[in-house]
Amino acid sequence: MNPNSLIEQMAETKKRTVLITGSSTGFGRRATTLFLEQGWRVIATLRNSEDRIQIFQEELQKYGEQIQICSLDVTSSEEIQKISVFIQNKFKNQLDCLINNAGYAQVGALEDLSEEQIRKQMEVNFFGTVLTTQALVPALIKTKGKIIFISSVLGITGMPLVSLYCASKYAVEGFAESLYHELKPFKVPVSIVEPGRFLTEFGSNILWGMRSFSQTSPYKESTENYKKFKESLSHAPHIPNAIQMAKTLVDLAEMKKMPLRVRCGKDVQATFWLKRLLPEWMITRIFSIAFQKKYYTLNEDK
Numbered sequence: 512m513n514p515n516s517l518i519e520q521m522a523e524t525k526k527r528t529v530l531i532t533g534s535s536t537g538f539g540r541r542a543t544t545l546f547l548e549q550g551w552r553v554i555a556t557l558r559n560s561e562d563r564i565q566i567f568q569e570e571l572q573k574y575g576e577q578i579q580i581c582s583l584d585v586t587s588s589e590e591i592q593k594i595s596v597f598i599q600n601k602f603k604n605q606l607d608c609l610i611n612n613a614g615y616a617q618v619g620a621l622e623d624l625s626e627e628q629i630r631k632q633m634e635v636n637f638f639g640t641v642l643t644t645q646a647l648v649p650a651l652i653k654t655k656g657k658i659i660f661i662s663s664v665l666g667i668t669g670m671p672l673v674s675l676y677c678a679s680k681y682a683v684e685g686f687a688e689s690l691y692h693e694l695k696p697f698k699v700p701v702s703i704v705e706p707g708r709f710l711t712e713f714g715s716n717i718l719w720g721m722r723s724f725s726q727t728s729p730y731k732e733s734t735e736n737y738k739k740f741k742e743s744l745s746h747a748p749h750i751p752n753a754i755q756m757a758k759t760l761v762d763l764a765e766m767k768k769m770p771l772r773v774r775c776g777k778d779v780q781a782t783f784w785l786k787r788l789l790p791e792w793m794i795t796r797i798f799s800i801a802f803q804k805k806y807y808t809l810n811e812d813k
């Protein structure tokens with residue numbers, strides 16, 4: 512055998528493999544490119560990959576076999592199963608890192624949401640994360656691979672009009688923290704990343720409550736205020752972009768010892784420390800005044 516091709520083959524087998532859910536946009540998309548640049552093999556998963564393969568055109572040309580694009584709607588048991596079989600067959604059941612990133616925000620007051628919207632939020636952000644992880648744990652145990660969960664600042668504090676999103680991220684936090692201990696004997700490290708506000712497609716992918724903007728909703732004006740506030744942030748220069756999160760994810764995946772939690776962004780750091788240092792009654796009061804002012808008293812100003 513040609514010694515050069517042997518060296519190439521050895522380098523190829525030494526490449527680590529990461530699977531990212533929700534890699535079509537935002538954090539997942541940026542992380543895909545950065546992992547490839549760092550020499551990782553990336554299984555970039557997204558919904559309906561066949562129709563959207565052009566999203567990765569540049570990477571496909573540049574990295575060839577180093578990137579594998581697969582369909583994965585995290586709410587589809589069938590697709591989760593297919594991914595697990597794909598990893599068994601193509602990668603001999605070896606996976607060095609799983610990044611549970613797929614998610615969206617269902618916004619709207621509880622009364623304005625349909626049952627379907629409520630269930631869907633948990634189905635994608637929580638059950639999708641749980642079932643994807645469950646299917647890939649054997650491969651991760653085999654490789655002593657890492658699991659990274661993307662939570663949110665709203666996984667550490669509640670906020671009006673996003674109760675379901677908060678619930679889904681709090682659920683992810685409890686699940687991931689338990690798994691941290693459960694998988695420790697198997698040397699599978701688990702980490703939870705808590706991003707604050709970042710500029711991605713997240714804002715434009717928000718789903719609003721079925722009745723959020725209806726004249727009959729008592730929350731109509733506060734939801735409109737929330738929407739205006741969100742829109743005003745979409746070009747705010749102080750908000751970090753997805754590249755910084757992608758760097759955090761690559762750093763974590765390459766770290767010898769991952770911490771259980773990583774907070775990304777000044778807003779999440781501030782929230783965390785305020786909640787930690789102030790008595791609960793005080794921080795609840797501060798947050799309550801801030802939320803009332805931002806979303807509710809705006810109406811009275813009119």
Ligand SMILES: NC(=O)c1ccc[n+]([C@@H]2O[C@H](COP(=O)([O-])OP(=O)(O)OC[C@H]3O[C@@H](n4cnc5c(N)ncnc54)[C@H](OP(=O)(O)O)[C@@H]3O)[C@@H](O)[C@H]2O)c1
Pocket residue numbers: 532533534535536537538539557558583584585586612613614615616635639661662663664705706707708709710711712713714716
């Ligand atoms: N950006 C922020 O400020 C922020 C802050 C805190 C936490 N987060 C969290 O960070 C993660 C990534 O968000 P992002 O900011 O990168 O937003 P994004 O640009 O909207 O990306 C979300 C990704 O999730 C995918 N997704 C949604 N539903 C899915 C499903 N059923 N199956 C598979 N994939 C699905 C989307 O795919 P499609 O293209 O198919 O819709 C997209 O690729 C989310 O979990 C979000 O909750 C974001």
